[in-house]
Amino acid sequence: MRVELDEPKCVAAGQCVVVAPEVFDQRDEDGVAVVLEEHPAAELLDSVREAVAVCPAAAIRLAEL
Amino acid sequence: MSTATDQTQPNDGTELPDFPGTRSPRCPFDPPPVQAGWRRADGLTQVRLGNGHIAWAVTRYDDVKQLLGDPRLSADGHRYPQLMETQRHGQPQAFPRMDDPEHSRIRRTLTGEFTVKRVEAMRPHVRSLVNRFLEEMIAAGSPADLVRAYALPIPSLVISLLLGVPYDDHTFFQTRSATLMRKGTPQEERQAASGELFGYLLDLVKRKEREPGDDLISRLITERVVTGELTHHDVAMNSMVILHAGHETTANMIALGTLALLENPRQAARIRDTDDPKVVAGAVEELLRYLTIAQDMLVRVATEDIIVGDHLVREGEMLVSGLPSANRDVVFETADALDFDRDARGHVAFGHGVHQCLGQSLARVELQEALPALLRRLPDLRLAVPLEEVRFRHDMVVYGVHELPVAW
Numbered sequence: 001m002r003v004e005l006d007e008p009k010c011v012a013a014g015q016c017v018v019v020a021p022e023v024f025d026q027r028d029e030d031g032v033a034v035v036l037e038e039h040p041a042a043e044l045l046d047s048v049r050e051a052v053a054v055c056p057a058a059a060i061r062l063a064e065l
Numbered sequence: 066m067s068t069a070t071d072q073t074q075p076n077d078g079t080e081l082p083d084f085p086g087t088r089s090p091r092c093p094f095d096p097p098p099v100q101a102g103w104r105r106a107d108g109l110t111q112v113r114l115g116n117g118h119i120a121w122a123v124t125r126y127d128d129v130k131q132l133l134g135d136p137r138l139s140a141d142g143h144r145y146p147q148l149m150e151t152q153r154h155g156q157p158q159a160f161p162r163m164d165d166p167e168h169s170r171i172r173r174t175l176t177g178e179f180t181v182k183r184v185e186a187m188r189p190h191v192r193s194l195v196n197r198f199l200e201e202m203i204a205a206g207s208p209a210d211l212v213r214a215y216a217l218p219i220p221s222l223v224i225s226l227l228l229g230v231p232y233d234d235h236t237f238f239q240t241r242s243a244t245l246m247r248k249g250t251p252q253e254e255r256q257a258a259s260g261e262l263f264g265y266l267l268d269l270v271k272r273k274e275r276e277p278g279d280d281l282i283s284r285l286i287t288e289r290v291v292t293g294e295l296t297h298h299d300v301a302m303n304s305m306v307i308l309h310a311g312h313e314t315t316a317n318m319i320a321l322g323t324l325a326l327l328e329n330p331r332q333a334a335r336i337r338d339t340d341d342p343k344v345v346a347g348a349v350e351e352l353l354r355y356l357t358i359a360q361d362m363l364v365r366v367a368t369e370d371i372i373v374g375d376h377l378v379r380e381g382e383m384l385v386s387g388l389p390s391a392n393r394d395v396v397f398e399t400a401d402a403l404d405f406d407r408d409a410r411g412h413v414a415f416g417h418g419v420h421q422c423l424g425q426s427l428a429r430v431e432l433q434e435a436l437p438a439l440l441r442r443l444p445d446l447r448l449a450v451p452l453e454e455v456r457f458r459h460d461m462v463v464y465g466v467h468e469l470p471v472a473w
């Protein structure tokens with residue numbers, strides 16, 4: 001599974017960082033999300049799915065590989 | 066454009082229900098019962114807003130998320146003045162009333178100030194402010210009005226610190242913003258206060274240009290004004306927006322949250338008796354969902370015809386999101402109960418889409434600090450009047466209480 005972020009869509013409210021801090025961070029200068037773990041371990045996938053669900057901008061996708 | 070205004074003009078011929086409707090005096094924490102009816106019956110319902118304009122009330126969770134995430138809806142107050150009139154005029158054009166790309170251009174100059182990391186770094190300062198106001202309230206003696214003594218001063222000082230308002234100016238800053246936010250303030254007085262505050266902020270911007278400090282305004286000057294991204298005027302305007310959107314909202318959440326906890330002592334004990342920040346964070350999410358104080362003013366205009374469920378919303382028609390109702394929709398099990406066992410994440414108390422609350426991480430930290438500190442320091446805290454005598458903010462943009470008399 002690969003985490004994909006549509007950067008221009010991100011509204012930088014940091015919801016993904018709250019639910020999946022191992023996988024997401026925010027850039028210091030503008031708060032736009034950064035993917036720390038493009039291929040997260042299986043035990044992190046639930047939190048990534050939750051990030052996909054709560055992201056207000058629909059900017060995160062979890063792609064099947 | 067003409068169709069846009071025509072269709073939302075006050076229409077005396079029809080008997081439309083008023084938005085947001087009246088809450089039941091017996092359930093002051095629940096959204097107006099009429100909204101639950103609309104949610105179950107039809108999804109979209111035509112209503113009359115406080116300013117007489119007609120809008121579609123959106124009350125289902127899925128519809129609210131779909132619509133607030135839809136780029137075909139506009140929040141542009143220039144293009145659609147009826148969006149501003151909902152606010153009873155007042156503020157000049159600012160980014161909450163703009164569409165992308167301009168909205169996002171300005172918003173992104175601020176988002177770096179509100180990242181989770183940045184806000185966590187502010188937590189110790191928030192905590193010491195919380196303790197200070199708590200001790201001052203206790204020193205002044207029981208009973209007290211929790212709104213004045215605790216709920217309002219915390220966000221007010223947090224925003225002053227964030228912006229870099231010098232300590233000596235706090236009183237000026239606070240009295241002007243209080244005048245601006247007070248419901249009964251006559252229009253002329255409101256404009257005067259708004260002018261004074263804006264003038265003050267413009268001066269402050271120039272002062273910070275000469276002597277930058279470790280604060281938001283200084284950073285906007287050194288990082289954005291010098292590059293030409295923002296003007297001095299923009300920086301003062303953004304500061305006004307942050308003050309305006311971050312002060313009463315957080316204050317009302319602290320006060321109404323306290324009242325909800327006093328009325329639900331078993332849930333309150335969960336917060337008081339834990340030292341696990343995760344439990345507190347989860348409880349705050351549930352309080353945000355359960356209380357959803359942003360009860361009005363979530364307005365947009367359709368820029369083209371849009372189908373929502375069985376309804377056709379025509380170009381130029383207005384929509385208003387009923388966030389309190391959406392957060393009580395069936396996606397949350399036993400949604401009308403305050404339940405700290407539930408996972409409330411995914412609620413829409415901060416809105417959804419590109420305008421979702423810029424200050425939400427800061428609001429969370431303020432609530433996570435203010436509520437447990439109060440319960441722990443004053444385990445005997447109680448309401449000093451019967452619940453029926455508490456004055457709720459029924460006809461305000463943001464729900465809450467006008468005063469909260471408490472004793473301990």
Ligand code: HEM
Nearest residue numbers: 160161310311314315318359414415416420422423424428
């Ligand atoms: C519990 C407290 C708060 C609640 C319930 C709340 C709620 C909301 C909601 C519902 C919106 C969306 C408005 C819309 O879509 O039209 C919003 C936007 C906004 N909020 Fe908050 N807010 C809170 C605290 C704060 C704080 C502390 C700040 C800043 C210090 C802040 C700054 C903003 C700004 C600037 C916007 C406009 C964002 C945009 O248009 O892009 N809010 N807030």
Ligand code: HEM
Nearest residue numbers: 152153154155156159161162246309310313314461462463
């Ligand atoms: C640029 C967009 C905005 C404009 C033009 C605007 C304008 C106004 C005006 C004129 C008032 C006074 C209303 C009255 O007399 O009842 C007001 C009140 C208020 N607004 Fe806004 N506002 C904007 C955005 C926001 C946002 C994003 C929030 C945060 C969610 C917010 C929160 C509040 C609050 C808490 C009050 C206090 C009074 C009440 O609850 O009724 N505003 N606004």
Ligand code: SF4
Nearest residue numbers: 010011013014016055
């Ligand atoms: S939740 Fe979505 S919009 Fe928010 S920071 Fe993460 S990716 Fe960006």
